[in-house]
Amino acid sequence: MIKNIIPALILIITTSSTLSQQTYETVIVNGVEREYYQYLPSTYDPQTDQLPVVFLLHGLGDNALNTSTYGMNTIAESEKFIVIYPQGMPNSQGNNAWNNNTLVASTAEDLAFLSNLIDTVNTEESIDLSRVYFSGISMGAIMTYTACRYMSDRIAAAVCHIGTMSNQELGNYNPAYPVPVLHKHGTDDQTVPYSGTPFPSLSLVQATIDKLKSSNGWLGDSTVTTIPDNAADGITVDRIVYNCITPLELWRMNNAGHILLFQPYNDTSSFAVEWGFLQQFSHSNPAPAGIQEEENVSPFFYPNPANKVIHLVNYFDFDQLMIYSVDGKLISTSGIVQETIDVSTLSRGTYILKFIDNNKNFSTQKVVIE
Numbered sequence: 001m002i003k004n005i006i007p008a009l010i011l012i013i014t015t016s017s018t019l020s021q022q023t024y025e026t027v028i029v030n031g032v033e034r035e036y037y038q039y040l041p042s043t044y045d046p047q048t049d050q051l052p053v054v055f056l057l058h059g060l061g062d063n064a065l066n067t068s069t070y071g072m073n074t075i076a077e078s079e080k081f082i083v084i085y086p087q088g089m090p091n092s093q094g095n096n097a098w099n100n101n102t103l104v105a106s107t108a109e110d111l112a113f114l115s116n117l118i119d120t121v122n123t124e125e126s127i128d129l130s131r132v133y134f135s136g137i138s139m140g141a142i143m144t145y146t147a148c149r150y151m152s153d154r155i156a157a158a159v160c161h162i163g164t165m166s167n168q169e170l171g172n173y174n175p176a177y178p179v180p181v182l183h184k185h186g187t188d189d190q191t192v193p194y195s196g197t198p199f200p201s202l203s204l205v206q207a208t209i210d211k212l213k214s215s216n217g218w219l220g221d222s223t224v225t226t227i228p229d230n231a232a233d234g235i236t237v238d239r240i241v242y243n244c245i246t247p248l249e250l251w252r253m254n255n256a257g258h259i260l261l262f263q264p265y266n267d268t269s270s271f272a273v274e275w276g277f278l279q280q281f282s283h284s285n286p287a288p289a290g291i292q293e294e295e296n297v298s299p300f301f302y303p304n305p306a307n308k309v310i311h312l313v314n315y316f317d318f319d320q321l322m323i324y325s326v327d328g329k330l331i332s333t334s335g336i337v338q339e340t341i342d343v344s345t346l347s348r349g350t351y352i353l354k355f356i357d358n359n360k361n362f363s364t365q366k367v368v369i370e
Contacts, residue, residue, distance in 0.1 A: 021077070022068060027120050029113045030339060035087040036117060037064050039073045040125070041080050052081040052131035053121060054278065055114065057140030059163075060104060061095040063087060067137065070260065072271045079275060082125060084117060088140075098143035101168035103201045110143065111150055112313040112339065115300060118154055130282040135159040135274055138192060138258065141183075142202070145169050150302045150313075152177040157247075157281040159274040160184070162258055163192055164208040167201055172303070177285070178216045178246035182277040183209065184270060186235075186256030209242075209250055217245030231267045249277065298363055299355040301341075305368035308344040312355075315339045320356040325349075343369060 022039045044051060054076070058067040064085035076083045089108035091097035097106040114134075121127055134155050136144035141163025148158050152175030159182045165173060185205050187194045194205045203211075220243065227237040240250040251273065253261065260270040287298050300313040312318065318336045323346070325331060331351070334341075346369045355363050 022073065024065075027113075027116055029116050030109055032109070034089075034113050034116075035064065037068050037085040037087075038121070039068065039076055039083040039085075041077045041082070043080060044082070046126040049080075050126050050128040052133065052279070053084060053118075053127050054081060054133045054135060054275075055084045055086060055117070057086060057098065057134070057136035057143050058088060058096065059136075059138030059140050060097055062137070063096055067140075070271065071262065071269070072274075075271055075275050079279070081275075082121065082127060084121060086114060086117060088143075098139055098146075100139065100143040100146045101166040101201070102139070102142060104139070109311075109313075109339065111147065111300075111302065111311075114147055115151060115154065115313050128282075129154075129286045129288070130284075131156050132283070132286065133157050133159075133278040133281075135161070135278070136163060137161045137260065138163045142166055142169075142192075145173065145208075148179045148181070149173050149175055150300070152179050153285070153287040153298070154283070155179055156283040156286070157181070157278050159277055161260060161270055161274075162186065162189060164198075164203045164205055165211060167203060170203045170207055170211055173211050173215060175215065177283070180247040180277075180281050181212055181216070182249040182251065182274070183212070184251040184253065184273070186253040186259060188255055189258045191258035205250070209248075212248050213242055213244060215246075216242075216248045218248070219243045219245070227267050229267060231263075231265060233266050235261070235266060237261075237268055247281075299353070299365060301353075301365075301367075305370045306343055307370055309340045309342055310367065311339050312336065312341055313339065318355050318357050319360075322354040322356070324352040324354065328352075343367075 021042055025036050025038050026033050056072055058064055064087040068085045072083050088096045088098045089106045091104055091106040099106050099108050099110040134144045134147050141160035144158050144160050145165045157180040161184050185194050198204045222240055222242045225239045229236050235256045236254045238252040242248040261268050263269045301310050315336050321336055322333050323331045348369055350368050353365050353367050
């Protein structure tokens, strides 16, 4: 397994030049204080700018502050975008993690946290809601796929470093808006295996790519380009561009382990490649921020199909829920006071959910009960 060590000098240069624009922030999500770090480029003017935002999720056992030293701030400064580093919560083993349907997941309400963060940043800063991007490293990449599944109406594009879909995502990934994705992975990765025997609750890279090809409309072809091999690191990189309706790329790091790449020690820089991909995309129909109560609010719930309960992430935007059969018969009416909604009494089938928001506007969505 090839390991990549970032020299201390690189970290000192990166952090010392950007620390003044980075702040520690908190937000309350369903009664729980959640933490994040925010980086604003020095030339940002909230009176005239509307900037893109990159959400970068840390790996298992890592943290938001440490991830902010990996080099993304330097790119954000030169390319002028905002970076948000959300902080995960401890899992049962005490390691910082995400609630991403893996065996080492936390039980935190992370989808609510991430959706709330978009709203918070939109309220406090001047951002372009059509250019909200998600990225993650290792377990953060696994969580990024979960976010793409449930929050595709808010994510313009995503980059996943060295983390595949969970088995649950592999079976159920079908975002309402197919998300442009770039996946980067080392073929000698022993932490999240590229091929061979997958770890329990995780898929292999090819299975993840096959699911993305299905979601993004693969037209049956791909183009492989080898990146010039100039660094003496024992690693070569193949860029595989799949001919999809919604863009999909795999950057295969041959002979690399569970690592990120950094120039000049490697042939490419993981975060430079990331921004080069993300900046191409804008969401055609981004969902408005949930906290803008003067607008008709869209309900954000999961899972669908459901069994015993559904989770309404932005439940605080709604007063009432009406459940109808597909032939229009009213089955139940209830007030909305918490995130979880009990649907255990419903028989298997398809139902219409009618959500009444705080301004007495309504939205309807279908849900399948298994």
